[in-house]
Amino acid sequence: MTKRIIIIAGLFFFTILAGCNEKPPSLYGTWVILEEGGSFHTGDRLTIKEDGVITLNGWTSQYELIEDQHIKIVADRGKLMWSYNVTKETLTLQSKNSKHDMKVSAQRILKK
DSSP states (O other): OHHHHHHHHHHHHHHHHHHHTOOOOOSOEEEEEEEOBTTBOTTOEEEEOTTSEEEETTEEEEEEEETTTEEEETTSTTOOEEEEEEOSSEEEEEESSOSSOOEEEEEEOOOO
């Protein structure tokens, strides 16, 4: 009985340890727009790179990360701040300081 408890506790511990090593989903990569808003249209391709470059269908600008889960795109008139949420396969952007509430959703394009 004691061995069984030790084995179960060990498996539980290693399961938690493995979960802690899992990396959070990345904002960086190429996305295809599914739900449009603002300058983003369905089917557009959005690429976000770690070096601060953002590209939308060949149009390139700079961005900066503000606080946690916020991004500011330099070329936006009025320098809109967007909150973002990333899962393994989806990206959601929502304007934070705009007169009109804009929400954009996108799906990650996976490289083979």
